[in-house]
Amino acid sequence: MNYHWNWGIFFEPNPMGTGTYLDMLLSGLVLTLKTAALAWIIALIFGTAIGVLRTLPSKTASWIGFCWVEFFRNMPLLVQLFLWFFVLPELLPRSAGLWLKQLPNAPFWTAAIGIGFFMSARVAIQLQAGIGSLPRGQRMAATALGLTTFQGYRYVLLPMAFRIILPPLTSEFLNTIKNTAVAITIGLIELTGEARSMQEFSFQVFEAFTAATILYLLVNAVVVTAMRFLERWVAIPGYITGK
Amino acid sequence: MFGNFDFDVIIRALPYLFKEGMTFTLMLTALAALGGLVFGTAIALMRLSGYKTLGRIAGVYVDFMRSLPLVLVIFWFYFLVPYIGQWVTGASRPISVGAFASSLITFIMFEAAYFSEIMRAGIQSISRGQPAAANALGLTYAQTMRYVVLPQAFRNMLPVLITQTIVLFQDTSLVYVLSITDFLGAASKVAQRDGRLVEMYLFAAVVYFTISCIASFGVRRLQARIAILR
Numbered sequence: 001m002n003y004h005w006n007w008g009i010f011f012e013p014n015p016m017g018t019g020t021y022l023d024m025l026l027s028g029l030v031l032t033l034k035t036a037a038l039a040w041i042i043a044l045i046f047g048t049a050i051g052v053l054r055t056l057p058s059k060t061a062s063w064i065g066f067c068w069v070e071f072f073r074n075m076p077l078l079v080q081l082f083l084w085f086f087v088l089p090e091l092l093p094r095s096a097g098l099w100l101k102q103l104p105n106a107p108f109w110t111a112a113i114g115i116g117f118f119m120s121a122r123v124a125i126q127l128q129a130g131i132g133s134l135p136r137g138q139r140m141a142a143t144a145l146g147l148t149t150f151q152g153y154r155y156v157l158l159p160m161a162f163r164i165i166l167p168p169l170t171s172e173f174l175n176t177i178k179n180t181a182v183a184i185t186i187g188l189i190e191l192t193g194e195a196r197s198m199q200e201f202s203f204q205v206f207e208a209f210t211a212a213t214i215l216y217l218l219v220n221a222v223v224v225t226a227m228r229f230l231e232r233w234v235a236i237p238g239y240i241t242g243k
Numbered sequence: 244m245f246g247n248f249d250f251d252v253i254i255r256a257l258p259y260l261f262k263e264g265m266t267f268t269l270m271l272t273a274l275a276a277l278g279g280l281v282f283g284t285a286i287a288l289m290r291l292s293g294y295k296t297l298g299r300i301a302g303v304y305v306d307f308m309r310s311l312p313l314v315l316v317i318f319w320f321y322f323l324v325p326y327i328g329q330w331v332t333g334a335s336r337p338i339s340v341g342a343f344a345s346s347l348i349t350f351i352m353f354e355a356a357y358f359s360e361i362m363r364a365g366i367q368s369i370s371r372g373q374p375a376a377a378n379a380l381g382l383t384y385a386q387t388m389r390y391v392v393l394p395q396a397f398r399n400m401l402p403v404l405i406t407q408t409i410v411l412f413q414d415t416s417l418v419y420v421l422s423i424t425d426f427l428g429a430a431s432k433v434a435q436r437d438g439r440l441v442e443m444y445l446f447a448a449v450v451y452f453t454i455s456c457i458a459s460f461g462v463r464r465l466q467a468r469i470a471i472l473r
Contacts, residue, residue, distance in 0.1 A: 003326065070456065071452075073455075073459075074413075074451070074452045074455035074456050074459065075413070075448050075451050075452050075455070076413035076414065076416040076417075076427070076451055077413075078416045078417055078419060078427065079416060079427060079444070079447055079448050079451055080448075082431075082444045082447075082448075083444060083445070083448055086440045086441070086444055087440065087441050087444050087445055090440070090441045091441065174310070178310075178311070178312040178313070179312070180312070181312030181313070181314040181315055182312075182314060182417065184314060184420060185419060185420060192312055192314050192315045192318070195315070195318075196318060199318075199322075205322045206322070206323075209315065209318060209319050209322070212315060213311060213315065213319075216310060216311055216312065216315065217307075217310055217311075220310040
């Protein structure tokens with residue numbers, strides 16, 4: 001292989017004048033984490049709402065939930081981001097569209113919200129499965145205690161369901177972090193984007209992508225470890241995983 | 244809102260979109276699914292083989308692939324494959340492999356990690372008595388896998404495998420980052436040439452949505468049929 005390795009490249013100043021190449025990658029990492037965090041909050045809020053809708057006895061509610069999930073699941077994330085970023089401002093009334101286009105940091109907000117909605121469909125399915133896996137008696141007991149439907153979900157069903165589905169939710173969280181890389185297509189220069197521009201400026205392809213790879217692996221390791229602690233902490237007594 | 248929606252742009256672009264774009268997308272999906280399944284099954288067998296080193300290598304590969312964003316993996320292979328080609332053929336400079344080959348290798352290697360986990364679950368779902376019975380009949384390990392375990396594992400996991408293929412079909416749109424003319428790439432090229440982003444991206448969304456919907460509907464029916472058989 002006649003490739004010129006240069007691992008010292010990370011400590012050389014980058015052409016943007018914002019420090020070294022390493023600083024560039026780290027600022028990309030921060031942007032990745034920010035986008036993922038916001039997207040995950042959106043995914044949890046909407047995923048919970050839709051997951052609950054799908055388990056309600058009302059036909060309309062479960063139909064709305066069904067439509068939401070099918071809409072966000074059957075289109076590539078990339079296409080969805082394009083819809084929010086390029087198409088939505090054109091379809092809105094003129095002034096609203098213009099305001100949307102001129103929003104500072106538009107790629108960041110579009111990516112976070114777009115990925116959040118995309119992931120919400122997956123969270124909803126997990127939550128629906130979690131609620132479905134609870135014994136029928138739990139819902140009945142909540143009713144028997146005089147709790148309203150809302151209180152039943154708030155105090156009985158959701159706390160149980162979330163604790164049961166924590167492991168699959170962990171992988172969805174990891175997917176959310178990984179999916180932020182797709183936002184490179186609407187101009188968000190996150191970790192993969194910074195690695196790509198480092199490669200374009202310095203021609204050190206393999207060093208740039210190796211560094212990005214290691215950073216992604218580190219983030220993964222941190223998330224997995226943290227979630228394992230959380231799992232142990234919230235384990236339900238009496239279940240196989242419980243204390 | 245749809246006042247100046249230009250359907251003509253779409254109609255004029257149809258041959259290009261489907262003959263160039265969709266053909267590439269479907270071909271990449273089909274070949275990557277097939278290759279991913281073959282490699283994935285091999286990785287699953289490695290993991291379940293009982294040889295510790297072999298299992299560990301397979302495990303590291305799967306964990307590694309699954310912790311990286313697909314976009315990064317696409318970039319990796321795009322730059323790496325020419326060097327691997329040079330190394331394999333002993334050429335004096337990196338070999339240019341072309342967009343299709345490079346993206347196909349990427350997706351096969353990436354999907355193999357996901358397919359291997361599905362096949363592993365499938366193999367583990369077979370009761371212990373089956374390989375034992377095969378053993379008692381005098382079949383070798385390879386024969387047991389080939390005639391007894393894998394066909395059943397494959398059949399049990401068929402709905403999940405197809406679901407993963409639908410995900411793969413959607414994920415192939417990410418070759419956009421290499422400016423390849425897949426379906427989305429074709430749509431976006433027309434969109435930029437004619438300045439018709441709204442029409443082209445909406446149309447692409449509708450096409451992806453329709454195909455994925457029909458496919459997942461098919462999976463649900465298949466699941467129901469397999470469920471009855473048990």
